[in-house]
Amino acid sequence: MSLDDETTQQSPFRRPGWIAAAVVVGLLIVAAVVVWIVSSVSSSDDPEPAPQPSESSTSAPAPSEGAAGGSSICGLDLVEMSGTLDTAPATTWDYAGTTPFPVSDEFGPADTTDAGIKTCFARAALAASVGVGYLMNPDTIQPWRESALAKGPIRDQVLSTPPTDVSSEVRAEVTAFRLLSYDGDSARVDVGVTVTGNGNTGYLSIVMPLIWEDGDWKVNYSETDLTERPAQLPNLAGYIHWEG
Numbered sequence: 001m002s003l004d005d006e007t008t009q010q011s012p013f014r015r016p017g018w019i020a021a022a023v024v025v026g027l028l029i030v031a032a033v034v035v036w037i038v039s040s041v042s043s044s045d046d047p048e049p050a051p052q053p054s055e056s057s058t059s060a061p062a063p064s065e066g067a068a069g070g071s072s073i074c075g076l077d078l079v080e081m082s083g084t085l086d087t088a089p090a091t092t093w094d095y096a097g098t099t100p101f102p103v104s105d106e107f108g109p110a111d112t113t114d115a116g117i118k119t120c121f122a123r124a125a126l127a128a129s130v131g132v133g134y135l136m137n138p139d140t141i142q143p144w145r146e147s148a149l150a151k152g153p154i155r156d157q158v159l160s161t162p163p164t165d166v167s168s169e170v171r172a173e174v175t176a177f178r179l180l181s182y183d184g185d186s187a188r189v190d191v192g193v194t195v196t197g198n199g200n201t202g203y204l205s206i207v208m209p210l211i212w213e214d215g216d217w218k219v220n221y222s223e224t225d226l227t228e229r230p231a232q233l234p235n236l237a238g239y240i241h242w243e244g
Contacts, residue, residue: 073215074110074120088125088177088240094118094133096140101133101174102126102242115143120216124182127217128189128208129174129242135206136172136193138163150211150218158221170197172204176239186211186220192236203233 091102103109107126109118117134121127127148134144141163149155176192186209193204211220 071215072110072120072122074108076106076108076110076120076122086240088242089123091126091242094130096133096144097137099133099136099172099174101130103130113143113147115146116140117143117147119147124187124210124217125177125179125189125240127210128187128191128219129177131208131219132191132193132206133174136174148219150213150220152221154221170195172196174242175203176236176241178239180207184212187217190239192233192239194236203236205231205233 088102089104089107091104093100094103095101103118104123104126107123108121109126109130110122111120112118117140118130121130131144131148134140134148142159145159149158173194174191175194178190178192180188180190182188188207188209190205190207193206195202195204209220210217212218
C-alpha cells in the first residue's frame with residue numbers, strides 16, 4: 001500500500017481535529033463526572049465488594065518507575081525505583097482549593113509558577129496525581145493546563161476551552177495511583193480519587209498520559225484521544241495509596 005493510500009484510508013477518529021475535540025470534551029466532563037458520581041453513589045450501609053484480581057494480574061509485576069529520560073530542569077535527584085513499585089514514596093499534602101494532593105521533597109514538585117501551580121517532577125506518578133488535584137478545582141484548571149500540557153497540535157485548543165464549575169458541596173481527594181506503563185520517557189498513570197458529597201462517598205479513576213519534556217513530566221494529550229475518560233469505581237482496591 002502506498003503512503004497516499006494509507007493516508008486516504010486513515011480512520012477519522014485518529015485525525016488531529018477529532019482527537020483535539022475528544023481531549024477538550026474529556027477535560028470538560030471531569031467536573032461533571034465528580035458531581036454525577038457523588039449523586040449516584042449508593043447510600044447502602046453495605047459497601048460493594050472489591051473486584052477480585054485475576055491470576056494474571058497477581059503474578060505479573062507492575063511497571064517499575066526508574067530514572068526519567070534526561071536531566072531534571074530543577075536538578076532533582078533521580079534515584080531509580082526498582083522492583084514492582086508496590087509502595088509510594090514518602091509524601092506530605094498540598095491543596096488545590098479544597099482538594100489535597102501528594103507532594104515530595106525528593107521527587108517533586110520542586111518549582112512553582114507565578115500562578116501558584118506546582119511543577120517539576122522526577123516521578124510520573126506524582127506529576128499525574130498533582131495534575132488531577134488541580135483538575136478537580138475550577139480555579140486551578142486553566143493555570144495548570146498552561147504549565148502542564150506538552151507541546152503538540154492540540155495544546156492551543158485545550159487552552160482555549162473554559163473550565164467547568166464544580167459544586168462547592170463536592171469534596172475530592174487524590175488518594176492513590178497505579179502505574180500502567182513506564183519506559184523512562186513516557187508513562188500512563190491511573191490516578192484514584194475519592195469524592196464525597198451529600199453524605200455519600202464515591203471513587204473516580206482518571207488515566208493521565210505523560211511524556212518527559214524539557215526536563216519535566218508533561219501531560220501528553222497530543223497522542224491520545226482520551227478514551228481513558230473518568231470512570232466510576234466501587235473502591236480503590238489494587239491501587240497504591242498515597243500516605244502523608
